[in-house]
Each structure stands twice: as C-alpha cells, then as structure tokens.
Amino acid sequence: MPERPRRARLRSLLFAPASRPDVLAKLPRSGPDGVVLDLEDAVPAAGKADARVHARDVGARLATEHPDLGVFVRVNAVPTEWFDDDLRALTPAHTGVVVPKVETAMQVDDTARRLGDLGLERTEIVAGIETVLGVEQVRELLIPPVTAVYFGAEDYVADLGGVRTESNAEVLYARSRVALAARIAGVHALDQVVTGFGDDDRFLSDAAQGRALGYRGKLCIHPSQVPLANGAFSPSAEEVERARRLVAAYDEASARGEAAIAFEGQMVDEPLARQARAVLAAADDTSA
C-alpha cells in the first residue's frame, strides 16, 4: 500500500468559490481540517482568471498562517480548456489539488506530470469520483500520487440521469464502491456533500452513513457544516468509553488464555476488538 497522506486527519473539507477573496479569508473560522478554493463549479467561465489569482495568493497566505490547515485548490476537469492555467494557481505552500470528475488513469498521470513540470512534486492529489464512468473504473484511478478521493453524489446522479433522494438508496452502490476502492488503495475517503445547509439532522445522519461505509470525512459547502463533520467523524465519548471497556475485558480474557468472550450481550473476539481499537486510535488522533 502507498504511503499515508501527509495529513491523516481530514474530517471536514470546506469549499468556497475562489472568486470571492473575502469569503476565502474567513474559511478557517469554522475550524475545518481542510479548505478548498474552488475554480470549478462555483466560478463562472468569465471569472476563472481572476479567481486563479485569489486561489494562489489567498491560498498561500492561509497555508502560511495556518500550518495545520490543509489548503487545496479545485481545478476544472482535466479535459477542459481551463485545466492547464488552473494548475498555475498552485504553489509549494498549498497542500494539494482537487481534480474533479476523474475518469481515466491517464488523467491522474497527466496531472502528476504537469505538477512536476511546475516544480510541485509534493502537491497531493484529491480525486473526485462523480461520474458513472469514474465509479465504474474507480479501482484503476486511485493511484499515486492520489492521497484522497471524494464521492460526488450530485454530479454522479446528474450524469446517471437519476434523482437524488434523502434515502441515498440511489447512490449506495457507487458510494460503497468508492469507499472500498479507497481502502484498497490506502487513500483517505471523503463523503458526499449535503446541499441543504440548514438541515443539521440530515447532515448528521448522512455523515453517520458515510462513516459506517468507511469514509473518514465529508465535503462541506457551508461553515455551519464544519463542526458537525468534525464531530461526526470523531468517535463520541460514549463510543470511546465502550471501546475502552471492551478492550480491557478482551485483554483480561486474553491474559487468562481466552480469545472469545461474552461482553455486554455480544460475542466478542478479534474482529470486534480490532474495531474497538480503531475507535480508540481515532479518538487519540482527533483529540491531538
């Protein structure tokens, strides 16, 4: 498996239009683990040139002032006329580039080569999987230097010709496939956007689904979603407490020479102990 991404913790990744320097400057306020200065969907064609300047200058400044913050630029898709110029908005201070609608391994290779040409070999790539072809071929797309992937439900369903519903049944196949491929590739998986930015309950249930499916964080399109994502992708105090009890009971049993025990009504052996240890590790990680 490839090396771990530099930034292990990316529970929340907050997007804003790179055309709005006033908004960009305030992005860190809600406490996101990462921010994305968006040159793609959020910026109309006429505004791309100006937006690149902001993505570059405000991005570099944010990265310098907030060393723990992941600072990304989302460029337009590789086949578009804007892609080449968009890449020039990146500097060595930026953490990485978000490439939307990735569909072929060649698009990843092209991106990496052009970053190299610009002297940006250390720039991470976050791949957006959000088309039917991308979902179908995802196993071939998460190759180095991709360090993270996001599943884009809105674009995916638009491409599929389907309908978005609160049940998320229409994306379960695609959302599951992307998480599975991310795990096999050893990259960080970021879950779909919730477009209704005032509906905290929906965001939380959507995030809980995503976490169950193996996602480690969520795209956010409003600052109010950031603390929700940070909470949802950190183990709760209750979960940590239960994991601690479970591991203690399991370790005590192991010392006695037993490896399968009844614990609070469940049969616990190695796989459940491993799940509990993962909760404790995540708790250490997020409280750090």
Next chain:
Amino acid sequence: MPERPRRARLRSLLFAPASRPDVLAKLPRSGPDGVVLDLEDAVPAAGKADARVHARDVGARLATEHPDLGVFVRVNAVPTEWFDDDLRALTPAHTGVVVPKVETAMQVDDTARRLGDLGLERTEIVAGIETVLGVEQVRELLIPPVTAVYFGAEDYVADLGGVRTESNAEVLYARSRVALAARIAGVHALDQVVTGFGDDDRFLSDAAQGRALGYRGKLCIHPSQVPLANGAFSPSAEEVERARRLVAAYDEASARGEAAIAFEGQMVDEPLARQARAVLAAADDTSA
C-alpha cells in the same frame, strides 16, 4: 456513445401473451409508449407456433395503425430450441425484438446476425438482464445494436435462489449495476415488473425508486399500470415548477458573475442546475 434509440420515450412497455390475439389488439388502449407481444414466459410450449403468427400479424397491424407506438416481440432466450423460429415473427414494421436472459456478447451478436439474414437490419434489440451471470457481465452485453435494456427482478431472484421482498434490498446491487451499465452504453434503461397488479401505491413507490436509480421507464404486466408508469417517469408539475425557479435563479446569478448560490435552503451550483435542466428537458419530451 452509440446513436440514441429511434424511440427516445419509453416510459411504459406493456406485455401480453402473443397467444391471445384478442388481448393483443386492445394493448394500445391504456396508452403505453411501447407494447411487447410475448412468446416467452407467457406462452406454453404447445402454443408457441400459433403465438408466432399472432405476434407477426397483430404486431404488424398495431405498428401500422399506431405509428408512435413501439411494437416489440419478446422471443425465447437465444439458447432455446424456439429462438430461431421466434425471430421469424418479426417484420420490418415491428420496432424491435426483446431478447430475455442475455448472458453473453455472443448472444447479442447472434441475434443481430440472424436479424440481418432475415433482412431486418433496422430492428432494435432490447436486452433482458435477469440472471446472475447477466448482471455480473452486463458491461459486456449492452453493445450495438442493443438500444434498450430491462432488469428482470423476478427471474434474477429465482436464479439467485433468494426471496423477493417489498424492500427491494435484495435487488439493489443488481438493479444499480444494470442502470449504471445502461448509462455508460448510452441505452435506455427499463425497470423491473411489479407483479401485484392491483397495488398502485407499491407500483408508484417502486417506479420512483427506479427513476432515482436512473431508469427511464418500466415494464408493465397489466393495463392499469400504464398510466402510472407514464406519470412516474414524467416530471411532476411541482418538480417542473421548482426546476424552472432554480434555473432562473442560477442564470440570474451567472449573469452577475456568480456560480454558486443559496436557493430555497440548498447550495446550488452546476450539478444541481444540470439536474434541473434535465427535469425541464424530460418535461418537454413527455408533453410533446
């Protein structure tokens, strides 16, 4: 992507036994977009020969009298003893042939070649995906001249050795896969039958699920299902109205140089605008 099918609109495809010429003659009454004169499951072995005559004669007559109606014959599966003779029930007046239980690309090629031998090069092929092997290999099966595909839940679950439930959880994987493959191949996707013909609520919720998953129409096994399918696969007045408002707000914002806006509590950018434009296009299509 291959050429669009001749008949872009196929919201309802109504089946009847080709052994029943009285029933066949009345098929257009409920207003289906297409009809299928069935030589397969609906006709016992002893009746196949007579049924072919009806499929041919009544089919050609329906096609002539109803130029907007898609008129199809479902033959028996390619490996059966009946397949070759069944194909002779088709005429140039028929829209196409429905081939059930497709499992290999060679079966598609064979069908196309034999149609060519019969001088029926313009006959469309609707492929039935309804076995475990068909679902597994679906990506290889939707090749020209296939213009549409249906997912057959009852046959699929019988082959799987599973149980059909109203939740449809047991077919979500297969039903998702078929819709995805249809979209990649650029063919029309037709959703599963609802066997309970008196239960309109179930039909409508099943159709809504299918539409969310990317299906464009539904197999019908009773005339009462036809208007339900036609409605379910056309955007509702409410959806059209909302899409109109969304596109107007988005276009207005674009004119101001913005490409991401808050609209009725949702963050709207290009993917949601694209979903709304698809609703408006479908509304134009179905009201035409």
Next chain:
Amino acid sequence: MPERPRRARLRSLLFAPASRPDVLAKLPRSGPDGVVLDLEDAVPAAGKADARVHARDVGARLATEHPDLGVFVRVNAVPTEWFDDDLRALTPAHTGVVVPKVETAMQVDDTARRLGDLGLERTEIVAGIETVLGVEQVRELLIPPVTAVYFGAEDYVADLGGVRTESNAEVLYARSRVALAARIAGVHALDQVVTGFGDDDRFLSDAAQGRALGYRGKLCIHPSQVPLANGAFSPSAEEVERARRLVAAYDEASARGEAAIAFEGQMVDEPLARQARAVLAAADDTSA
C-alpha cells in the same frame, strides 16, 4: 458448474473455540447442520497448539458419532505462521476446513495442495470472504475444491474502517457481491454472524435479509441461534402452502394452454412458478 457439495443442507454452522473441549463436545445439542472447531479468532496464540489436539480428537469423535453433522475446523489465515500446523488438525473423518480471510486464488490452491499432501483430498473448503480485497476479488476465489463461502461482516467492516450498524446498509454491497459470486460458482453461501446473541428478533430479521439475498444458512456463535437459523432457512408452513397453491393454479392453467395467470392479486408466469417450486424443494429438503 462444479459438483454440488456433499452436504446440501447447511442452514446453521455453529462455531466454538477449539481450546474448549468441554464446549466442543456439547456442540451437537442445539441441532446445528454443521459445527466449526475454531483455531482462529477464538483461540489466543499461546493456546493454538493444545487447541489443535482438541480440534483433531473431538472433531473426529463428533464426526463418527453424528454421521449427518458437518464437522469443520477453522484454521488461521494462509499467510499466518499457524496455517501449516493447523491443517494437521484435520483427519479424513472431518468434513472440511474453514479458511478465513481468503484474498487470492493462490491461497485456495495452496490449501488444496497441502490437504493433498496430507492425504486429505476429499476435505471440503469453506472460504471466508471478510476483507475488502476478498470482496473485491471474490469472483476469482470461489474455485474448486471450495464448496461453500461465508461473508464475515465484522472482519470486513474492521478492515474497511467503517462502523457496523443494525441497518446493514454498510455491508449491502459486499454481502450482495458474495452471494452473487457464490451462485455463479455453484457453492453454498453462508451469511454473516449476529454478535448480539440474546437478541432473537435481530437474528431473525438479519437471517431473513440474508435469505432474500441468496444465502442458504448462517454462521452461529451461540447455541441459541441454531434453531433460529434452522427455521429461518427453511420455508415456513405459510410459504409452503402458498407455493403449493400457486404451482397447482399454474399447472392447471398450463394444461389449458395458458402460461400467465392472475393468482391472488399477482401476475404469475414462469419466474414466479420457479420461485414457488424452489420453496417446495427446500421444504422437502429440510424436512428430510
């Protein structure tokens, strides 16, 4: 398709730590179709050597005393240091070996070759699919002499980095894939464990889901689950009665030359008749 497994009926497969000979001896009491003497998760490293002796001796005795009972040993995964020695716990009296965390076809081949070296050519292999890589590659793994497969939800979710929930949504993709692959390979599919051993309702709803998805039996981690599994994977009296009526009505119609009939509010043709015949066959099988 490969030959059917020797033991067609495996509705319940009850696990116990091979380190506990007292528990092993009592395994048949709850009436399982098969038992597994576990050398893997249920036995700590220090206890493996002693446990092998019990797996061998108690296993051979159980097999001799209960000729209808499937007697299996679960070994540690092929890449572990224990695998080779674990295989020596098997005798010709044992029905088969359960190999956990299978990820490559070579692991299956290795297992078969080593069994051959030990003179155990007739030993069945039950493959455990319970990692992301195993699920992804499952189609290549169910090769002879594998006669059955189980889906291990707890290990799978631990490997995925997800969270187990009662909805089972997080495993639907993987659980569906494994059942589909099992059907294509012609091997018996065994459904996931329910770790909460006191919660009969959950076990029954979980088993009903599994059966709908094509599974034929369930792993059990407590004797109280065995009668539940035996019942859940046998058709109910109601199902049998309805299947009998449906087949009678369908056969009567066929005699009249009809092959599609309205039956109790459903349109019934060959696929539904086939589902009903499968229910009757399973009923004969389980009452035998």
